[in-house]
Amino acid sequence: MVKRLNNHFSQNIGDLIFEKLTLLFAVSVFLLVILMGYEMYLGSKISIQKFGFSFLFNSSWDPVQEVYGALPIIYGTVVSSILSLLIAVPLSIGVAIFLAEVAPSWLEKPVSFLVELLAGIPSVIYGLWGIFVLVPWLRNSFEPWLADKFGYLPFFRGAPYGFGMLAAVMILTIMLLPIISSISRDVLKAVPRSRREAALALGATKWQSTLIVLKDAKSGILGASMLGLGRAIGETMAVTMVIGNRSLISTSLFDPSYTMASVIANEFTEATSQMYLSSLIELALVLFIITIIINAFARILVWSMSRKWSAA
Amino acid sequence: MNIFYRLSLLIPLFSLLTHAQVQLVGTGATFPAVIYSKWFDEYRNTTGIQINYQPIGSGGGIRQIIEGTVDFGASDGPMTDRQLSDAKSKQGTGILHIPTVMGAVVVCYHIPGLGKGLNLDSRALSDIYIGRITMWDDPYIKNLNPESNLPHRAVLVAHRSDGSGTTFIFTDYLSKISSEWASKIGRGTSVNWPVGLGGKGNDGVAGLVKQTEGSVGYVELAYAIKNNIPYADIKNQSGYFIEPTFSSVSAAAMAASVNMPSDLRVSITDPPGKGSYPISGFTWLLVYQNMKNETKAKALVNFLKWAMSRGQALAAGLYYVPLPASIIKLCNNKINLITANGKKIK
Amino acid sequence: MKHRNYFLYRKKTTNVIMMSLTVIAALAAVIPLFLIFYYTLSKGIAYLNLNFFIAMPKPVGEPGGGMANAIVGTLILIGIGGAIGIPVGIMTGTYLSEFGKNKFGFMVRFLTDVLSGVPSIVVGVVAYTMVVIPMKHFSALAGGIALGILMIPTITRTTEEMIKLVPHSLREAGLALGIPKWKTTIAIVLRTAWKGIATGVLLGLSRAAGETAPLLFTALGNRFWSTKIMQPIASLTVYIYDYSKSPFEDWNQQAWTAALVLIILISVLSLLFRFVTRSKYKSD
Numbered sequence: 001m002v003k004r005l006n007n008h009f010s011q012n013i014g015d016l017i018f019e020k021l022t023l024l025f026a027v028s029v030f031l032l033v034i035l036m037g038y039e040m041y042l043g044s045k046i047s048i049q050k051f052g053f054s055f056l057f058n059s060s061w062d063p064v065q066e067v068y069g070a071l072p073i074i075y076g077t078v079v080s081s082i083l084s085l086l087i088a089v090p091l092s093i094g095v096a097i098f099l100a101e102v103a104p105s106w107l108e109k110p111v112s113f114l115v116e117l118l119a120g121i122p123s124v125i126y127g128l129w130g131i132f133v134l135v136p137w138l139r140n141s142f143e144p145w146l147a148d149k150f151g152y153l154p155f156f157r158g159a160p161y162g163f164g165m166l167a168a169v170m171i172l173t174i175m176l177l178p179i180i181s182s183i184s185r186d187v188l189k190a191v192p193r194s195r196r197e198a199a200l201a202l203g204a205t206k207w208q209s210t211l212i213v214l215k216d217a218k219s220g221i222l223g224a225s226m227l228g229l230g231r232a233i234g235e236t237m238a239v240t241m242v243i244g245n246r247s248l249i250s251t252s253l254f255d256p257s258y259t260m261a262s263v264i265a266n267e268f269t270e271a272t273s274q275m276y277l278s279s280l281i282e283l284a285l286v287l288f289i290i291t292i293i294i295n296a297f298a299r300i301l302v303w304s305m306s307r308k309w310s311a312a
Numbered sequence: 313m314n315i316f317y318r319l320s321l322l323i324p325l326f327s328l329l330t331h332a333q334v335q336l337v338g339t340g341a342t343f344p345a346v347i348y349s350k351w352f353d354e355y356r357n358t359t360g361i362q363i364n365y366q367p368i369g370s371g372g373g374i375r376q377i378i379e380g381t382v383d384f385g386a387s388d389g390p391m392t393d394r395q396l397s398d399a400k401s402k403q404g405t406g407i408l409h410i411p412t413v414m415g416a417v418v419v420c421y422h423i424p425g426l427g428k429g430l431n432l433d434s435r436a437l438s439d440i441y442i443g444r445i446t447m448w449d450d451p452y453i454k455n456l457n458p459e460s461n462l463p464h465r466a467v468l469v470a471h472r473s474d475g476s477g478t479t480f481i482f483t484d485y486l487s488k489i490s491s492e493w494a495s496k497i498g499r500g501t502s503v504n505w506p507v508g509l510g511g512k513g514n515d516g517v518a519g520l521v522k523q524t525e526g527s528v529g530y531v532e533l534a535y536a537i538k539n540n541i542p543y544a545d546i547k548n549q550s551g552y553f554i555e556p557t558f559s560s561v562s563a564a565a566m567a568a569s570v571n572m573p574s575d576l577r578v579s580i581t582d583p584p585g586k587g588s589y590p591i592s593g594f595t596w597l598l599v600y601q602n603m604k605n606e607t608k609a610k611a612l613v614n615f616l617k618w619a620m621s622r623g624q625a626l627a628a629g630l631y632y633v634p635l636p637a638s639i640i641k642l643c644n645n646k647i648n649l650i651t652a653n654g655k656k657i658k
Numbered sequence: 659m660k661h662r663n664y665f666l667y668r669k670k671t672t673n674v675i676m677m678s679l680t681v682i683a684a685l686a687a688v689i690p691l692f693l694i695f696y697y698t699l700s701k702g703i704a705y706l707n708l709n710f711f712i713a714m715p716k717p718v719g720e721p722g723g724g725m726a727n728a729i730v731g732t733l734i735l736i737g738i739g740g741a742i743g744i745p746v747g748i749m750t751g752t753y754l755s756e757f758g759k760n761k762f763g764f765m766v767r768f769l770t771d772v773l774s775g776v777p778s779i780v781v782g783v784v785a786y787t788m789v790v791i792p793m794k795h796f797s798a799l800a801g802g803i804a805l806g807i808l809m810i811p812t813i814t815r816t817t818e819e820m821i822k823l824v825p826h827s828l829r830e831a832g833l834a835l836g837i838p839k840w841k842t843t844i845a846i847v848l849r850t851a852w853k854g855i856a857t858g859v860l861l862g863l864s865r866a867a868g869e870t871a872p873l874l875f876t877a878l879g880n881r882f883w884s885t886k887i888m889q890p891i892a893s894l895t896v897y898i899y900d901y902s903k904s905p906f907e908d909w910n911q912q913a914w915t916a917a918l919v920l921i922i923l924i925s926v927l928s929l930l931f932r933f934v935t936r937s938k939y940k941s942d
Contacts, residue, residue, distance in 0.1 A: 234777025
């Protein structure tokens with residue numbers, strides 16, 4: 001009897017230790033994220049105190065005068081992400097429809113594999129390709145052609161450097177495509193077959209039944225796009241390597257620009273004053289907060305989608 | 313689970329491969345990176361001491377020596393008084409500036425159909441970098457180059473995106489000769505550029521210029537020569553167009569070293585003298601006067617002495633200008649001031 | 659009648675047009691992949707020789723040399739990252755699936771999702787302020803910690819998902835035999851799910867191998883052979899970045915080769931991943 005009790009007791013102890021041990025790690029992950037935010041807040045304190053909200057709205061990034069305003073950098077980040085998203089989302093939806101609805105399975109598998117492979121290529125390799133293939137092509141062929149045909153538009157003015165906003169948008173688009181399309185494909189596939197079959201039985205064409213599926217999958221695709229947006233905003237290497245690196249607000253896509261992540265990559269180790277460093281950490285903090293908001297929003301959308309169909 | 317065990321077993325294995333030997337770490341200027349990497353390679357071959365130098369920019373060299381994350385820094389722009397006092401309060405020791413070599417900042421360009429020998433003066437340079445001159449066949453540039461056939465092409469301006477001593481030398485020069493530049497932009501390891509593309513490092517700017525037709529940029533002489541990029545002759549104080557060469561940079565150093573300050577922080581841009589090239593400068597190693605680790609201090613002092621003797625002989629082959637003998641003497645005096653925990657290095 | 663046909667015709671044409679558009683979109687997505695692979699392969703292979711794997715980098719501007727130190731450096735960095743990310747990820751994932759059906763579990767799940775979206779450069783900034791500055795040294799350790807943090811979300815979520823896939827009957831069988839819960843979890847549940855978890859681990863490792871941004875100001879770089887974890891260390895990705903913006907053509911060449919080697923390294927990891935997942939389905 002005593003032995004059994006003992007045994008029982010040790011079982012409980014074992015379970016307790018096991019639970020607390022795994023809890024410890026879960027708590028450490030929890031604390032890690034909190035600590036990251038706190039550490040960046042500490043590091044950026046003097047810049048926050050000095051510039052306040054003007055940090056976000058001042059357009060001069062001037063290390064000589066020790067005045068740091070992130071407006072052109074935020075502008076560059078937002079414009080490059082939004083433009084690339086505008087191109088990548090429709091294309092990705094097309095790819096997702098192709099994979100989930102159109103392609104026969106012998107074609108779907110290898111194409112899906114290729115698309116996922118593209119998602120696994122390190123961003124520095126995209127940048128390498130950007131520098132040596134994309135940028136020279138933009139400079140020598142595409143940008144002069146754009147300037148020639150559409151030069152009356154404010155978007156295609158100025159010297160064709162090759163490096164600049166256009167190059168960044170194109171690289172980001174290529175990088176976003178596999179991410180958004182593979183999630184969208186999963187979302188489309190999550191819509192029950194019965195929805196399609198019902199439409200087809202009523203004499204709808206493939207496209208009409210796809211429209212119905214798309215409507216069902218709306219929030220999931222929106223979530224996928226938000227995840228893509230998060231990725232675009234935080235993308236560092238590929239963008240830094242082709243965007244031209246100057247804080248500038250310009251309507252022309254030919255002009256160089258800067259994003260938050262690329263400013264940090266370029267200037268972080270070499271910020272010579274406390275205020276400079278603090279401003280860069282504040283940029284990282286802003287980036288951190290923005291990605292938290294975007295990701296939270298995206299996850300909620302994707303969750304609501306999966307819950308909808310798992311409940312049905 | 314086996315795989316995880318095996319993976320985790322690999323990690324101590326890696327650290328077993330380590331060997332106990334002195335390794336010094338330094339970061340900073342890209343301007344002297346070509347000669348430094350040669351020096352450190354040679355020095356490792358002769359002494360076995362590894363000096364790991366990462367050219368991340370002069371701003372980085374200054375920043376990291378203030379933070380104490382490196383054993384030495386390197387910069388082409390001297391540290392400001394404010395930075396020196398920052399370092400003193402953070403690291404509890406002064407910082408010595410040891411000049412190692414000299415170099416010229418050259419204005420290199422990539423104009424189709426135009427080889428060497430473009431003439432530029434201070435006004436042309438500041439106008440290009442302010443954005444007032446936007447085409448290569450601008451009347452002002454044409455006037456300086458009556459014989460050259462300048463194309464009607466946009467001037468694509470390249471500058472540094474990182475904190476850089478090359479930028480310091482270049483903007484120091486422009487600030488000296490243009491009051492507009494001095495008031496609007498100023499001098500520094502990084503400044504708020506009115507126009508142009510940012511490239512990271514001297515190699516980044518040289519890469520941009522080399523890859524981009526119609527571009528102009530400023531880089532260290534060695535980067536221009538090694539990459540076969542043509543560079544401009546610049547008009548000096550006395551009104552001569554001077555090609556950056558050993559003798560024209562040495563002339564600038566000799567002219568400027570007449571009144572060398574005791575801490576060796578000196579600017580030699582826009583010097584007097586008929587044959588002086590106007591945009592050149594020293595590059596410094598930044599070292600702690602009192603180091604905490606004696607082995608490291610010893611290694612560093614020995615290296616610095618080696619750099620002042622044998623090292624200087626390697627400079628010319630890599631298109632850097634060796635220090636004049638008078639300055640080497642001043643440097644050796646400084647090197648002798650380095651201590652480890654307050655004790656002299658033998 | 660004609661009227662009806664017109665609508666049918668329109669309906670059919672729209673169908674054909676839209677379906678062709680999806681094919682074009684798929685092509686547009688796959689073409690850049692081919693371009694990137696084509697260039698990496700054709701430019702990278704030119705320099706691919708034994709020397710690249712066993713020789714050290716030459717001084718700046720001198721042609722030749724290899725990246726032996728960077729290849730080893732990348733392996734060490736993902737090793738350190740794995741030493742941190744794998745245990746934390748697996749344990750946290752286990753917690754989430756076994757005990758995580760409460761508010762705290764929800765928070766942790768949410769924060770790991772957030773962490774997976776945090777730009778890697780931000781993790782680099784944090785690793786610099788939290789590791790490099792206090793230790794007063796750039797080091798492989800700092801870089802490895804940054805990579806480890808980046809691996810946590812992938813491994814955590816895969817572990818949680820994989821454990822959930824383990825049939826309840828297995829677990830109940832263990833408990834019915836009087837085996838304590840912790841032993842059941844380790845000996846039965848984790849054992850059954852380990853192949854799935856391993857795929858998550860491999861995915862995390864291969865992503866870490868491709869990271870550049872968090873290494874720039876943590877591991878820094880090293881032109882010498884160094885395997886010490888307290889010293890700066892070289893990595894393939896940082897070399898690709900440095901060499902790609904270099905004016906030296908020889909280095910540009912080597913950047914392509916390094917890219918090729920990196921892709922091969924990652925492909926080997928992801929082939930392992932495929933192999934592991936496949937054998938999992940076979941055994942089921």
